[in-house]
Structures are given as C-alpha cells and as structure tokens.
Amino acid sequence: MLKKITSDQVCLGMYIHGFEGSWIDHPFWKARFLLQNPRDLGKIRDSAVTAVWIDSSKGLDCRAAAPAVASESPASSAATPAMSPAVVAAAPVAAPVAVAPSVKAPAAVRLGSCQQELAQAAEVSTHAKYQVARLFQDARLGKAIDLGEMDAVVEQISASVLRHPSAMISLTRLRTADEYTYIHSVSVCALMTAVARQMELSTAEVQAAGTAGLLHDVGKLLTPPEVLNKPGRLTDEEFSVMKRHPEQGVALLQEWQASAETIDVCRHHHEKFDGSGYPDGLAGTQISLLSRIAAVCDVYDAISSTRPYKTAWSPAESIRRMAEWTGHFDPQVFQAFVKTLGIYPIGSLVRLSTEQLAVVVDQHPDNLLTPKVRVFFSSRSRTPLPQRLLDLSRAPAGERILRRELPEEWGFRNLERLWQQA
Ligand SMILES: [Fe+2]
Numbered sequence: 001m002l003k004k005i006t007s008d009q010v011c012l013g014m015y016i017h018g019f020e021g022s023w024i025d026h027p028f029w030k031a032r033f034l035l036q037n038p039r040d041l042g043k044i045r046d047s048a049v050t051a052v053w054i055d056s057s058k059g060l061d062c063r064a065a066a067p068a069v070a071s072e073s074p075a076s077s078a079a080t081p082a083m084s085p086a087v088v089a090a091a092p093v094a095a096p097v098a099v100a101p102s103v104k105a106p107a108a109v110r111l112g113s114c115q116q117e118l119a120q121a122a123e124v125s126t127h128a129k130y131q132v133a134r135l136f137q138d139a140r141l142g143k144a145i146d147l148g149e150m151d152a153v154v155e156q157i158s159a160s161v162l163r164h165p166s167a168m169i170s171l172t173r174l175r176t177a178d179e180y181t182y183i184h185s186v187s188v189c190a191l192m193t194a195v196a197r198q199m200e201l202s203t204a205e206v207q208a209a210g211t212a213g214l215l216h217d218v219g220k221l222l223t224p225p226e227v228l229n230k231p232g233r234l235t236d237e238e239f240s241v242m243k244r245h246p247e248q249g250v251a252l253l254q255e256w257q258a259s260a261e262t263i264d265v266c267r268h269h270h271e272k273f274d275g276s277g278y279p280d281g282l283a284g285t286q287i288s289l290l291s292r293i294a295a296v297c298d299v300y301d302a303i304s305s306t307r308p309y310k311t312a313w314s315p316a317e318s319i320r321r322m323a324e325w326t327g328h329f330d331p332q333v334f335q336a337f338v339k340t341l342g343i344y345p346i347g348s349l350v351r352l353s354t355e356q357l358a359v360v361v362d363q364h365p366d367n368l369l370t371p372k373v374r375v376f377f378s379s380r381s382r383t384p385l386p387q388r389l390l391d392l393s394r395a396p397a398g399e400r401i402l403r404r405e406l407p408e409e410w411g412f413r414n415l416e417r418l419w420q421q422a
Contacts, residue, residue: 001056007049010041011203020051041203114346114362117160117167118420124156125172128186129179132214136182136221145256147215154210157186158193165194166363170346173305173312174416181220181228184301189213191297191340192290195333198340199293209290212265215258216294219249219266246270246279261290269294274327284330292330296337299328315345316360316404343368347419349405349412353398355380357405359418364393369401374418377410387418 002017010016015034035041044052131153139145160168172187192213196206220228223245227238234242249266258266268282268291275283277295287295304318313321319338322329344350348360350373358373370393378385392400407415 002053003056004051004053007044007047007052010035010044010052010054015055016044016052017055018053019049020053114164114167114170115420117164118171120163121160121167121171124160125168125183125186128153128157128189128214129182132182132185133179136218139218139221139252147256147258150211150214154189154193154207154214157189157214158206158210161190161193161197165197165340166342166346169194169341170315170419172301173315173347175305180305181217184305185214185217187301187305188216188294188297191301191337192293194340195293195297195337196290198336199333201289205290208259208261209293211259212262212290212294213297215249215253215262216265216269216298217245217249218252219245219247221252222248243270243278261288264288265291265294267291269298271295272328273330276327287330289333292333293337296322296329296333300337300341314348314404314407315341316343316348316350317406319343319345320404339368342371344371344401344404346371347415349407349410349415350401351379351403351405353400353402356385357410358390359415361389361419364391367393370395373401376418 004020015032017032035044131150135145135150157168168190169187172183172190175183189210190213192209193206196209201209223242227234227241230238246267246269250263253263253266265288267279268287271277271280271282271287271291272295273284273287273292275281299322300318303313303321304315305312312318319341322334323338342348342360342363344360346360346362350358350360352358352373352375355378356375357377357379358375360371361374362372364370364372370391372389372391374387375390376385376387377383390399407413
C-alpha cells in the first residue's frame, strides 16, 4: 500500500518507495529502500524533500500522530501485546514514565523469522564484541579513545534489533567465560535498544539507550581480573571492590567526552527502584529512565547467561524470578521488558496441554501467550517425538502452553539447536 507522508513523519523501519519532487532535492542515489540507518533518516529530514511515498506492505506503516498528507487507506494502529495477569500482578503500578513527544522509534519491523536474522545478528555481534574488547584493551594501554567509533557498532546492533527484536538478544545469551564482559556489553546494548523501542521513545533516545548499554560497564576494565572473573561468591571486601566500577566508569567516560546520558547510565545502572541500590541510593524517578531500563536489562543478561561460577537460568525462569523481586525494578519498565522478550522468551522450554514438551522459537507479535514452538518430546512417555513446528496462535482449541519447565530437571542440554534451526 503506497502512502504519501510528510518528511517529518518518516521513521526508521519504513520502506521508502519514492520522493516527491525533483530527484535533485533528495539525498539518495536510490529512491526505493528500507530505511534502517538513523543517519539516512537524518538526511531525509534535513533535505528539501517535503513529502515521501512509503510502501506499508514492505515496511512500517505511518502511525505518527499527525495526519498524513494523503493516504490510499486509513493508517493502521499497532496492537498492544497481551500481558500475562501473573506478570502484571507482580508489577505494581508506578509513576508514569516520561516519554519524549518527538519522533517515536518503531518497535520492530520483523522482516522475517528470528531464525532468518540469526546469521546476520551473529556477524554483528562478533564485530561488536571485537570493538568492545579493543576499546577495553586500548583504554588499559592508555591509548586515546574515540567513542565516535562506537556509533557504527550501536547502529548495526540497533538495525538487527529493528529487523527482529529477539535474534541478537537470544544469541548473546550464549557465551564463554572469557568473553563474558564484552558480550554482556553487546547484549545490554541490544536489550536496551529493544526496550526503548517498545516504550516508543524517540529515535534519539533509542540511540542514546544503545550507546549507554554498550558502555555501561566500562569501569570494569579497572576491576582486578581475579575479582571480575572469580569462580564463586565474592567476599564482602571483593564485592566492595566490584562496586566501584560505576564511578570508575564515569571517570573514564568523562575523559572520553561521552554523552551525559551514557555517563548517567554508567553511574546509575545498579540503582534500585526502592532506593536500596548503589552508588547513590537513588529511588523511583530520581533514577533516569535510561538507567531504570539499564537496571532491568543488566540483571536479565547477568542471570540468563552462563557466568564463570554458575549455569544460566533459562530466559523464562529469569523473567519469573525478576518479577518476584519487588522493589528492584521500575514496574512500568519491567512490563515493557516482558512485552519485548515475551512471557515465554525464545529458547524457553514449555509444557503443552497435550503433555508434550516444546521450545519457543519465535514470538507472536500481538499475543505473548501464543508463540511459535518446536515440539520435540513427550512428557508422558519421556521419549523424543518427531520434531514439528507449531504456531500456537493457529493451534486447535485447547492446545496451549500449560507452564514453563526447567531444562535441567529434564536433563536437556543444547536446546539452542532447537530454536536456532529454521
Ligand atoms: Fe555493572
């Protein structure tokens, strides 16, 4: 469906079909493309082009508040995903989150399945990990740091999250102990980008969230490795050494002339909503929105990925436990987080009403309770079944998820191959 909109209504994720007026006025050699790069969005806004044709069948529709210049059909509104009553109940109502009134970033384009995005997400993740590792190493060696180099990394991660919100997030849960800190940075960047989009923050705020996520733990490059990578619980003394990393990170980021948002998130990502966090014991909206988002994403990534001293909780188990930690997180941010990942995130082991076990392979865009799953095991006979893909939103009446299951209790290993394969 072709629609003509004003250039200030254009946002990331739209498919540009053409520009109104002379080709001299628009800044691109090609007129038809999927708009994924924030820089290209800026070029359109800064150009003399006043109106743009978009193809809503190939990208995001126009759902800006202002009416379109002309439209061949009414603009569609985005459906709100259904929310588990249990999760809602676990998250009391908080003060409204301040959302900037400027251009909202799209939640996701979902150009294909999670599995189709995995290969590209792996490439982006590997490159991003390398860049973060190099940043840490250069900083340790006292070399000059140019944070501008990180902008492209954040853009690539953001573009992957835009194509499919779960591919990068699911992939970065899998990591080795020696790459933990670097992948953690990449993962928190992806998670913060996805949650910021879910909360419909502006394009600029989504970018700020991604950069802050990538750099939030930079102070850990000054944490002694024997504390950082200790295979076991930290002593009180070691924990107080570890707790210095937010302030140490701030000192580094100020030296590197990082943005105010990045410095704020670095300092406050361990604050808790009830005021019991560190280093400043801030509470509620004293903590910036980006830092409240960082707090949720940082903890989720830490508990759902393999660490030097413990195996990971599954994605669904991680969310279940976080929902019980009253006072830790901003409830409104946590709800947005759950909407982003799903109540049964990709990779979750679930039991169906048919007494079959399945792994979640993709989310339904509008209903968190009916993801796509891969059925592979009979819980009744405890034997493998021929694998089959099942879209629970189209399943026969009565075929639904009964509950989440713990993979370790069933002795399952390498469930990853079940959600990674197409
Ligand atoms: Fe941290």
